Amino acid sequence: MGEAQRQLAEDCLFVTDYFTRTPRKLNAFRSFASVELFHFNVPDDTVVAVWNLITFKEQGGTFGDSCPDRNVTVYFRSGAPPVINPLQTRFPRDTIVPGSFDVTLTWTLPNRTTGVFNVTSPLPGDWFLAAHLPKDEGKISVKGLSEECQYLFQPQLIVQRLIGISVLYPGYYIDQMIPDHNRSVLYKVFIPNYISKVKVQLVGCSTRNRSTETCPVLLKIRARAPPLHNSTSQDCRGGGTCELQTPLPSWEQWYYILVERYQGNADVYFRIGVQVKDCSKPSISKGSSSGPALNMPQSFGAARPFSLTETLPAAGLPSLSQNGSDQGPALTAEDTITYLAPSSDTNKCWPIRPTLRNELDTFSVHFYIFFGPNISVPPDRAAVFAINLMPVLDSGGVLNMELKLNTSSVKGENITVFGCLNHGMPLSLSDNSTVKCESESIAGFMLSMNATSNITKLRIPYPQTGTWYLSLRSLCATEHGFEVCTNVTAEVYLRSYLTPCINDCGTYGQCKLLRTNNYLYAACECKAGWDGWGCTDNSEAYSYGFQLLSTLLLCLSNLMFVPPVAIAVRSHYLLEASVYIFTMFFSTFYHACDQPGIVVFCIMEYDVLQFCDFLGSLMSVWVTVIAMARLKSIIKQVLYLLGAMSLSMALQLDRHGLWNLLGPSLFALGIMAIAWTVRTIRRRRCYPPTWKRWVFFLFPGTMIASSAVALYAFVETEENYFYIHSIWHMLIAGSVGFLLPPRAKPDGKVTPMKRRRGCGYQLCVNEHEEMGLVDPGIISINSICTS
Numbered sequence: 001m002g003e004a005q006r007q008l009a010e011d012c013l014f015v016t017d018y019f020t021r022t023p024r025k026l027n028a029f030r031s032f033a034s035v036e037l038f039h040f041n042v043p044d045d046t047v048v049a050v051w052n053l054i055t056f057k058e059q060g061g062t063f064g065d066s067c068p069d070r071n072v073t074v075y076f077r078s079g080a081p082p083v084i085n086p087l088q089t090r091f092p093r094d095t096i097v098p099g100s101f102d103v104t105l106t107w108t109l110p111n112r113t114t115g116v117f118n119v120t121s122p123l124p125g126d127w128f129l130a131a132h133l134p135k136d137e138g139k140i141s142v143k144g145l146s147e148e149c150q151y152l153f154q155p156q157l158i159v160q161r162l163i164g165i166s167v168l169y170p171g172y173y174i175d176q177m178i179p180d181h182n183r184s185v186l187y188k189v190f191i192p193n194y195i196s197k198v199k200v201q202l203v204g205c206s207t208r209n210r211s212t213e214t215c216p217v218l219l220k221i222r223a224r225a226p227p228l229h230n231s232t233s234q235d236c237r238g239g240g241t242c243e244l245q246t247p248l249p250s251w252e253q254w255y256y257i258l259v260e261r262y263q264g265n266a267d268v269y270f271r272i273g274v275q276v277k278d279c280s281k282p283s284i285s286k287g288s289s290s291g292p293a294l295n296m297p298q299s300f301g302a303a304r305p306f307s308l309t310e311t312l313p314a315a316g317l318p319s320l321s322q323n324g325s326d327q328g329p330a331l332t333a334e335d336t337i338t339y340l341a342p343s344s345d346t347n348k349c350w351p352i353r354p355t356l357r358n359e360l361d362t363f364s365v366h367f368y369i370f371f372g373p374n375i376s377v378p379p380d381r382a383a384v385f386a387i388n389l390m391p392v393l394d395s396g397g398v399l400n401m402e403l404k405l406n407t408s409s410v411k412g413e414n415i416t417v418f419g420c421l422n423h424g425m426p427l428s429l430s431d432n433s434t435v436k437c438e439s440e441s442i443a444g445f446m447l448s449m450n451a452t453s454n455i456t457k458l459r460i461p462y463p464q465t466g467t468w469y470l471s472l473r474s475l476c477a478t479e480h481g482f483e484v485c486t487n488v489t490a491e492v493y494l495r496s497y498l499t500p501c502i503n504d505c506g507t508y509g510q511c512k513l514l515r516t517n518n519y520l521y522a523a524c525e526c527k528a529g530w531d532g533w534g535c536t537d538n539s540e541a542y543s544y545g546f547q548l549l550s551t552l553l554l555c556l557s558n559l560m561f562v563p564p565v566a567i568a569v570r571s572h573y574l575l576e577a578s579v580y581i582f583t584m585f586f587s588t589f590y591h592a593c594d595q596p597g598i599v600v601f602c603i604m605e606y607d608v609l610q611f612c613d614f615l616g617s618l619m620s621v622w623v624t625v626i627a628m629a630r631l632k633s634i635i636k637q638v639l640y641l642l643g644a645m646s647l648s649m650a651l652q653l654d655r656h657g658l659w660n661l662l663g664p665s666l667f668a669l670g671i672m673a674i675a676w677t678v679r680t681i682r683r684r685r686c687y688p689p690t691w692k693r694w695v696f697f698l699f700p701g702t703m704i705a706s707s708a709v710a711l712y713a714f715v716e717t718e719e720n721y722f723y724i725h726s727i728w729h730m731l732i733a734g735s736v737g738f739l740l741p742p743r744a745k746p747d748g749k750v751t752p753m754k755r756r757r758g759c760g761y762q763l764c765v766n767e768h769e770e771m772g773l774v775d776p777g778i779i780s781i782n783s784i785c786t787s
Helices: 003-011 544-570 574-593 606-628 633-653 658-683 691-715 721-739
Strands: 013-020 036-042 046-059 072-078 101-105 112-120 125-132 149-163 166-168 172-178 184-191 195-206 217-223 232-235 242-247 253-261 268-278 337-339 355-361 364-369 374-377 383-389 398-405 415-423 445-449 455-461 466-478 481-484 490-499 509-516 519-526 760-764 780-784
Touching: 036 149, 036 509, 036 519, 046 072, 046 101, 072 112, 072 149, 101 112, 125 149, 166 172, 166 268, 172 184, 172 195, 172 253, 184 195, 184 268, 195 217, 195 253, 217 242, 232 242, 253 268, 355 383, 374 383, 374 466, 383 490, 398 415, 398 445, 398 466, 415 490, 445 455, 466 490, 544 574, 544 721, 574 606, 574 721, 606 633, 606 658, 606 721, 633 658, 691 721
Parallel strands: 166 184
Antiparallel strands: 013 149, 036 125, 046 112, 046 149, 072 101, 072 125, 172 268, 172 337, 184 253, 195 242, 195 268, 217 232, 217 253, 355 364, 364 490, 374 490, 383 466, 398 455, 398 490, 415 445, 415 466, 466 481, 509 519, 760 780
């Protein structure tokens, strides 16, 4: 809190308010869609706001002491979400980047850190905080494989606001004083529409005995919040009337006036008043009521002469004198308040044309001009338009302005049409050669058009809400600069609209509608290496050849399932072969649809393809392991059916969970282990019985499958995904070819067809023997006779 605020605290009442938000998990920055956004509301008359920024680590539900330290960056902005660019990417053309504050938090404790961000005299209204972690290497981790380190962020806001600030009214002068124990005194005055100048005056300023000629005070003024050390100020020690002017003030805003005393211990007496220039009418008769002319808000009462008992409660004075004078130290009702009618501005405010708001969808709003969209810009004055953005609702999109000059309307003259887009009040270009869209207190955005370049565009992501004013003025270029044109009216096509994202994020991006609590905003999520706020930065973009190669690798690698299908058909595993064909088909078209670039081909909805691909992959593992168990046909078919239903349910619950792959695999391996153990006990020898089956088939298949799982779980990243995942396809398909058991030998049971052939002998081989290698010692000879 500044020195002036500390002095104010001695006589004024401060109220402390506390706001907090629920902790949220932070993500590594990729785009604004990965940022956590927090929304606060700072009350009016706030003199200091303190954000307490708390960050802590968690791992597996406990404190993450072993998690690495990762810096947390927090951005602050008033009025709208911050437009950030931590990766220093390029913004789209004609895009304005609003400024914001940022703080980087470093870790002071193993699992917790805090930071503080102070704002003295913050602007009231909406404040937004955006927090994120640094960009990571893009590793693709399997959900549930290990306990993930989570970084949680919780902002808290503490504000101190001043109660009972004295209210000044334009045109009224009141006697005030700064006691010797105070350093300063604070006032506020409401500035309505159509005011071109605000002037604060201190008259009759003196110390305690009113004998000295100097006025040992400093006068400051600021819009919307109490003044700061660098606010517009005026040193009043020069003597006489002290004046502080603010040209082109913001409309419909409170202005705060601080009278700060220099060092000393004497009481300071003065008379303070605020004069305004009303540009809505050419003249205002002195002594008339200023209520209707100044468009006072309803809180100031009806359009009638002011009643001090109702409208000046802060002054505590009973009556009004039209021509009060200084009568000495004693303050009487007659000389305490003086009224002076507001003066008129010779430069009349040009009519401001409103726009018609047409809401099509969320962040899809068109602003139509009455009798537009073609507008005429006269040579002698500006054409001013007002665009009203709704509080909170419109700040999460992009404000777009498009202007096109009709070159045929300028009649060959060297005319340039300038446009000034300002927030809060219109700013028109002057008639002299200086062309700029700024004043002492406000700054705007300039647009220009001429016969050579007749189209101009402007985009403002996350615009501040309130009223935006567009002022168009036509000037003729001369060798001495720009001058007023004569008898040439320029015609301009104007299009103003609100969109969720810039150009819908282009070809290589997706516009996402996001929400934080009850606040909606939109952001682009880029793909195929493209980056930037509108996915227009191609410095690291994938080429078309690279996109085509990655798509072909991911799709054609599924052809490795052709050999397992052939082996399964040859071995009479028709159910297993159908599952492999299903997997090969849907995996191919899923990856053809899952590509981030423009080489994309989808035969059905993405979600359907993804579900079928995941189901086919899990079913391939399930049926392969169950087939290796060599169960009876009816039992095997029942397990296949139960597996398909159970896996479908599991994928619907969590498609990316680790146990979706690990659970069915372990269960199938358990069934296979039990079946092999039972055979081993019954035969009193290891099953499978031949070493060739173990060495040439089971061991290579197991190693290939283990390598595939290791690549999938620990090596795969976003950058190497296209070839690591292709290798995964080939390894999984190859392992199936090795692990699938050989064809079952014919059943030794006697069939009715064989009984009709009469008596004979038949060599019966146990159907469970592997590789066709039969021990002569276990061959049985059965006598078969027909009846």
